[in-house]
Amino acid sequence: MTKPQIWVAATLVLFFALYILEMSTKRTDEQVKPNPTTAMQQQNPQVSADQPPEKLVVNLxxxxxxxxDLSGTAMAPSLHAVKDNWSRDGLINYLRNPSSYMSSSRFEELKSKYPNTMMPSFSNIDVKVLGKVADYLISLSK
Ligand code: HEC
Structure with a gap:
């Protein structure tokens, strides 16, 4: 090969390499991009309003x-007397947004009793499911 031929060949190889590189990175971009629907479903794999509440409290x-048995652990309080403090609607609201209750004196006390755990928000769960859980918790209160 003459010198100019070598240059042409080298340039072609370079372009080809760049093309391959671009194609391969494009493909990984697509693979890595999370699908929002799948992510939501993965978060709450098996929760639906036709399940019994005993199963919902496990799956959630x-x-x-x-x-x-929801009678409390070192991490969180017992849920066997929620009727003393909550209505059904109140419970649903609480489950959807627990942090908005944190300033009440009862919660100040709960927070200091369970300093390392925080009640998570279940705002992404169907209200029908939360209603079923609320009914169940109220039924546990004697
Ligand atoms: C990560 C641990 C954790 C999980 C999971 C959790 N909780 Fe809690 N929960 C807490 C803690 C801790 C508190 C006490 C308040 C605080 O410190 O946030 C609490 C408080 C509560 C209260 C208020 C109790 C009272 O005396 O008023 C209710 C009701 C409740 N949780 C229900 C539930 C239900 C129903 C679920 C499932 C859908 C659930 N929690 C999941 C940790 C948790």
Whole structure:
């Protein structure tokens, strides 16, 4: 090959390499981009309003903090007397936005009792599901 031929060949190889590189990065971009619907479903894999409430409190993770029978653990208080403090609607609101209740004196006390855990917000859960959970919690109160 003559010198100019080598230059032409080298330039072609370079363009080809860049083209391959661009194609491969494009493909990984698409693969990495999360699909929002899938992400939501993954967060709450098996929750629907036709499940029994005993199953909902497990699938939503309530039992993970409040205990298998919801009678309280070192991480979170018992839920066996919520009727003393909550109406059904109040409970649904609380589950959707627990932080808005934090300034009440009852919650100041709960916060200091369970300093390392915080009640998470369940605002992304269907209100029908939360209503079912609220009914269930109220039914646990004697
Ligand atoms: C990460 C642990 C955690 C999870 C999961 C959790 N909680 Fe809680 N929950 C708490 C803590 C801690 C408190 C006490 C308030 C605070 O410190 O935020 C609380 C408080 C509550 C209260 C108020 C109790 C009272 O005496 O007024 C209710 C009702 C409640 N949780 C219900 C639920 C339900 C229903 C679920 C599932 C949908 C759930 N929690 C999931 C930790 C948790």
């Amino acid at each position: 993770g309530c039992t993970g903090c409040h205990g298998g």
